[in-house]
Amino acid sequence: MYFRLVRLKVRPESLWAFRDYYESRILPGLASAGGCLYAALLRPARPAEEGEAACDSLTLWESEERADAYVDSGRYDELLDGADPFLAGATVWGADLTRPEVDGRPPLPDPKVETGSVEALREAEAGSPLPALFLRVVDHRVEAGCLAAFRRRWEEEVAPGLLSTPGCLAATLVEGLRSREHALSVTFWSDEESAVRYEMSGRFDELTGKLAPYLSGLYRWRLALEPDGTARALRGSDLAVSGFRVVVGRKLGALEV
Numbered sequence: 001m002y003f004r005l006v007r008l009k010v011r012p013e014s015l016w017a018f019r020d021y022y023e024s025r026i027l028p029g030l031a032s033a034g035g036c037l038y039a040a041l042l043r044p045a046r047p048a049e050e051g052e053a054a055c056d057s058l059t060l061w062e063s064e065e066r067a068d069a070y071v072d073s074g075r076y077d078e079l080l081d082g083a084d085p086f087l088a089g090a091t092v093w094g095a096d097l098t099r100p101e102v103d104g105r106p107p108l109p110d111p112k113v114e115t116g117s118v119e120a121l122r123e124a125e126a127g128s129p130l131p132a133l134f135l136r137v138v139d140h141r142v143e144a145g146c147l148a149a150f151r152r153r154w155e156e157e158v159a160p161g162l163l164s165t166p167g168c169l170a171a172t173l174v175e176g177l178r179s180r181e182h183a184l185s186v187t188f189w190s191d192e193e194s195a196v197r198y199e200m201s202g203r204f205d206e207l208t209g210k211l212a213p214y215l216s217g218l219y220r221w222r223l224a225l226e227p228d229g230t231a232r233a234l235r236g237s238d239l240a241v242s243g244f245r246v247v248v249g250r251k252l253g254a255l256e257v
Helices: 012-033 064-072 075-082 147-163 192-200 203-214
Strands: 002-009 036-044 054-061 112-123 134-141 168-175 182-189 240-251
Touching: 002 064, 012 036, 012 054, 012 064, 012 075, 012 240, 036 064, 054 064, 064 075, 064 112, 112 147, 134 192, 147 168, 147 182, 147 203, 168 192, 182 192, 192 203, 192 240
Parallel strands: none
Antiparallel strands: 002 054, 002 112, 036 054, 036 240, 112 168, 134 182, 134 240, 168 182
16 A cells, blocks of 8 residues: 655635645545545645645555546646646645646646555454545654564554544554654554543553654653753654644545555
């Protein structure tokens, strides 16, 4: 399975119009492309700036080849061009100067796209009622050479612990967004409150501790001695955790790895 994340900047006044466009045009376009298993338009639960209208389009695919075929067909560019009236020209995007102007307007720079391989996916039960209403993403940097062991520990101990938590619908491990030592744990929740209760209960810190032996020095340097000379355990707060509300989403196929 393959993971694709398109980072967008939407004009604040156009957010709900873009939501309608995503539901009426983009979701059917993804469904007709073949190979797309899940798609959702996400908004950060805690925007970095007041009034920010950042959105991410998350898609899960049968394979990298199916995702590439969708892009190569021109359908992705066609749908992106149709979204131009709703999008803002964010300077953080990487510009593609080969795109033609539309109606005399300079083209918007293309959004940043992140991709990765889905190495494991577990649903709470067969036919789980995805799409979820809330997604939670934990960013891990894994020690070189430890990715296979990290993946086994996640599948054998962390994923079952997540799926036993009320409100958790599915858990996914994605690797390779930036390197072979970079991994994301993406969990799908029935509501934001369940995800918050999970974190505040201490269960998140407990499961995070199971992965601590495989994390790189980027995180382990934070395991400094406390003032009384005792070493503290790795806590969830030592990892980069993001929450996203699902604006609109749809399960388009069977999620299997």
